[in-house]
Amino acid sequence: MxxxxxxxxxxxxxxxxxxxxxxxxxxxxxxxxxxxxxxxxPYAAEYPVENLAEGVLVTATIVRGEVVSIDKDAALAMPGVLAVIDDKCLTTRAAQGTANEAPQQNPRKVDYWGQPIAVIVAESFEQARDAAKHLSVEYREEEGAPLDPSAVEPEEQEDETVDQGDLAHAMARADHAADLEISTEGHASAAMEPHAAIAEWDGDKVTVYASLQMLNYNITELADSLGVDEDRVRLVSRYVGGGFGSKLGVSEEVVAAAIAARAVGRPVRVVMSRQQVFQCVMRRSETKQRLRLASDGEGRLDGFGHEALVSNLPEEDFAEPVLQSSHFLYGGKNRALKLEVARIHRMTAGSVRAPGEAVGMPALEVAMDVLAEKTGVDPVELRIRNIPDCNPEEDLPFSSHKLAECLQQGAEKFGWDAGARKPRQTRDGEWWVGTGMASAARVHNVGExxxxxxxxxxxxxxxxxxxxxxxxxxxxxxxxxxxxxxxxxxxxxxxxxxxxxxxxxxxxxxxxxxxxxxxxxxxxxxxxxxxxxxxxxxxxxxxxxxxxxxxxxxxxxxxxxxxxxxxxxxYEPGEIADTHTASGFGAFFAQVRVNRFTGETRVDRMLGAFGFGRVLNAKTARSQCLGGITWSIGAALTEALHFDPRDGHLVNCDLAEYHVPVNRDVPEVEVLMVEERDPVASPIQAKGIGELGMCGGAGAIANAIYNACGARVLDFPMTPDRVLAAMPD
Missing domain, CATH: 3.30.365.10 (Aldehyde oxidase/xanthine dehydrogenase, molybdopterin binding domain)
Structure with missing residues (x-):
């Protein structure tokens, strides 16, 4: 029943x-x-399947164009090689975006450097890798593929556009105003477990052991790619070594393993190298953002503006939802919000942990810190004063709202000094020491x-x-x-x-x-x-x-x-999703030290206070918060995807050069859970916590850097060169 x-x-x-x-x-x-x-x-590559052949992906070395020919015969003549497969279904670009998109099937089209174009199957991994390395591919390259988001005419996302009142007039008449341009670099999910899949066919049915997040959608995607009914597909993903959005949809190794296993008549394993994971699995888009805030003499917002430019491949639906929490976090009756997408030829942009808020919230919270300084209002108090009674754009009630409690309890626990705040008030040898804070918000969703x-x-x-x-x-x-x-x-x-x-x-x-x-x-x-x-x-x-x-x-x-x-x-979400605004809320507090000579930033301590409904497990929830705060440190100080401007290839495509925080980068971290019961969120009164823990945390670190040394850095990550350049003389 x-x-x-x-x-x-x-x-x-x-x-x-x-x-x-x-x-x-x-x-x-x-x-x-x-x-x-x-x-x-057992993780995806470790299931005990007998008689395994090994597959290695071959990736494109041009930005845009077509594959003209592949010298399969030369590869097949190499030791141990069983097959060279360039099936038109191998490229599953769109499946890397949102989890319910149908895969694009462009047989020989290349849209970005590093795009998988073939898979070589051999008796051993080493044999397959060697053949892949020496495979001869002829391309027809199209010149002039746009690589820089600033150099193309963007497309406006109309469903994200808000134009209420008159923001320009509000800025002109405001007692205090902030107008900032802030940029963030792209991010990689950088999950510990690389993308991997093992496929085996039994007649016309296929079982695929893979590292996937959304099997309920993934089975449809894979069935579509293979041209079979869903009842012919079984997916197994009992343990996943991290996903952070990169495994929402099926990516090339899953499709390649299934196609290859059908072609060679035996099970096939395909594991992406770390470099391939970085080069062809979806990225978080870089952003350019403009924040405009207009307030009265006491810091209450009358005008609120947030515009953002992001990027993606042509024809992709996903656009980094930078404005997601800006729509409801703070008041201001004169509002202008706009999201634009630049069509460029880098790998697909898609969901990376806390899509939207992870990069939109830090920018907003830096702008709020600038406004706090101009108004002379304590940053915690400024945010409390601007909490709206209901969603300011849709006039919907909040299902619950714990931002004020998180701000107040977090400030008390952290030991926040609510007195006058000026940069360069504390020095410890060659280090400036300062504190900063930021709000947190992450929209709440449920699924069937x-x-x-x-x-x-x-x-x-x-x-x-x-x-x-x-x-x-x-x-x-x-x-x-x-x-x-x-x-x-x-x-x-x-x-x-x-x-x-x-x-x-x-x-x-x-x-x-x-x-x-x-x-x-x-x-x-x-x-x-x-x-x-x-x-x-x-x-x-x-x-x-x-x-x-x-x-x-x-x-x-x-x-x-x-x-x-x-x-x-x-369980199914119902009409209640249209009658309330549901979100988790929180607050971050950070203490940093900045070297006065080198610009190096070290985070001394951080605290996060979060309200997300019923806590289902205090240990695992705290762990998620700790992970989110660690991601915030990376977004603030080190993480950035760097692309060669000549051919668009990703330069830092491994964990040696893409710098995620390690143990010595992560300080003492405290987590305060402000538990509540949200009857709108779900029948169990719980909301999500996996992403809330990083939504705005990088902004708290940015604000602490300013308080420490006076460097208002408006480009993330805030590397030592950027901090030095922004330091006052």
């Missing part, structure tokens, strides 16, 4: 708060942790999700769903939800994830996974509780389950009496 809910109304019952097990929300360690640290958890929960005769439970765990803790929070609802310990719940033979979950992306799949599991457990209540002779609302038994009554095993009970929960 299926317990279905399409959420059109707020769920104010807070039913979970009446449960007796007391396991939900607790800092339970990951139930799959032991398998991971002992190396027994299904999960089946089975109570077995021995009183233990099993959950099945194709939902993935990309390192965020899905295995554990699902076990906690079942344990809480059915009165079981976490060890008594078997969680089976990442297989399209199971009911379709929401997938892991957009910070919607926990709330979405948690709601489906919740609904299945409510249905099971109804059956158990009948067996116990009571109402479901009065059924108290704890430690595998009805309180004061029978054990679950005795109650089941040898019977198995199974229910499927089916």
């Amino acid at each position: 299926t317990a279905h809910l399409k959420q059109d109304e707020p769920d104010t019952a807070n039913f979970l708060d009446t449960m007796k097990q007391g396991v939900l929300g607790k800092p339970v360690s990951r139930i799959e942790g032991l398998a991971k640290v002992t190396g027994t958890a 999700a299904r999960a089946r929960v089975t109570l077995r005769p021995d009183g233990t439970a099993e959950v099945r769903t194709d939902m993935t765990d990309i390192g965020t803790g899905t295995y554990t929070i699902v076990a906690q939800m079942v344990g809480e609802m059915l009165g079981l310990g976490v060890d008594d719940v078997l969680v089976q994830l990442g297989d399209t033979d199971f009911p379709r979950g929401s997938g892991s992306g957009g910070s919607w996974g926990g709330a979405s799949i948690g709601s489906a599991v919740y609904l299945a457990c409510r249905a099971l509780r109804e059956k158990l209540a009948k067996k116990a002779g009571t109402e479901e609302s009065d059924l108290a389950l704890r430690n595998g038994a009805v309180e004061g009554g029978k054990s679950l095993a005795d109650l089941l009496d040898g019977q198995e009970l199974s229910e499927e929960g089916h």
Whole structure:
């Protein structure tokens, strides 16, 4: 049976708060942790499939044009080579964007340097790699492919355009105004596990073991690429070594493995090299942004402007949603927001952790810091004064709003000095020391999700769903939800994830996974509780389950009496998404030191305070916040994709040259969770946290750099040369 809910109304019952097990929300360690640290958890390239052949991708060495010919015969004559495949379906450009786009099928067209154009299959990886390295490819190159976003006429994204009131007039009459241009460089997801897939066919059915985030969409994408029905495709992705958006859609290694395995008649594994991951898996777009803020004498906004230029390949739908939180975070009745896309020939731009807010929020928060200085209002107080009562553009109520509490509690915990703020007030030897802060916001979304929960005769439970765990803790929070609802310990719940033979979950992306799949599991457990209540002779609302038994009554095993009970929960977002603005909120506080001679910045400490509904697991939620803050440090100080302006190839295409923060870059970090119940967000009153932890954090570091040394750096990352150049004499 299926317990279905399409959420059109707020769920104010807070039913979970009446449960007796007391396991939900607790800092339970990951139930799959032991398998991971002992190396027994199989990742995409590690499934024990016999008779594997190895595939290596061949990538284009031109920016734009066509493949004229490939010397397959020479490659096939090399030792161990089984096939050279340049199938027209190999290029799945659009599948790297949003997860529900259909792949583009341009057989020999090349759109960017590094685009996969063929796969070579051999008996060993070394043989395939050698043949790929020596494969002779003839191109017809088109000259003049645009590479610089500033050099082309952009396309306006009309659905992002807002023009309310008269911003220009508001700026002219304002007591205080800020008008800034800020840029951010592109980012890579840089997940630890490279993209990999193993494919094997059994007749006309294919099973692909891959590293993917959204199996519910990925199965459709792969079926379309192969020209088969979905019931002929099975995807398995039980463990994912990080995705951060790069594995939302199927990318070339998945399609290549499936096509190659069909061609050679045996299983094929394709693993991208680290360089290939950087060169051909989607990037976060660079941005150029203009911020305009107009306020009265007390810092209350009358005018708000945010414009952004981003880039993508021609014909791609995705545009980095830079303005996403700007639409509702602060007030100001005179508003002008605009997003434009430049069509250039770099690899596909798509979702990287916290798309939009990760780069839009830091720019906005730097502008707010400039305004705070001009008005003489403490930066924390300035933000509190500008929290709107409702969405200022759509006049919708907020589902809940914890920004003020996060700002206040975070400031108190951090030891924020609300006095007069001037740069260069504290020096420690050759280091200037300063503090800064920023708000955080991340829109809340939920997705359709299904999960089946089975109570077995021995009183233990099993959950099945194709939902993935990309390192965020899905295995554990699902076990906690079942344990809480059915009165079981976490060890008594078997969680089976990442297989399209199971009911379709929401997938892991957009910070919607926990709330979405948690709601489906919740609904299945409510249905099971109804059956158990009948067996116990009571109402479901009065059924108290704890430690595998009805309180004061029978054990679950005795109650089941040898019977198995199974229910499927089916959750869908409903009309409530159109009647409220739902978001997580938070605040960042940072202390940095800046070397007065070299411009080097070191982050001494950071604190993040976040409100995101019900906390499902205090340990995994804190871990997500820590990860987000670490990403903020990278975005602020080190991370940038650099492209050769002559041919468009990515220069820093590995972890040696693309500088993510390492242990010594990450200081003491504190996380404060401002828990709440949001009845609009989901039936379990939870919202996403996976991305909120980095939405604005880089702005807090930028503001701290200014407070430390007086360098107002308007280009991210704030590398030492940029800090030195911005330092006052």
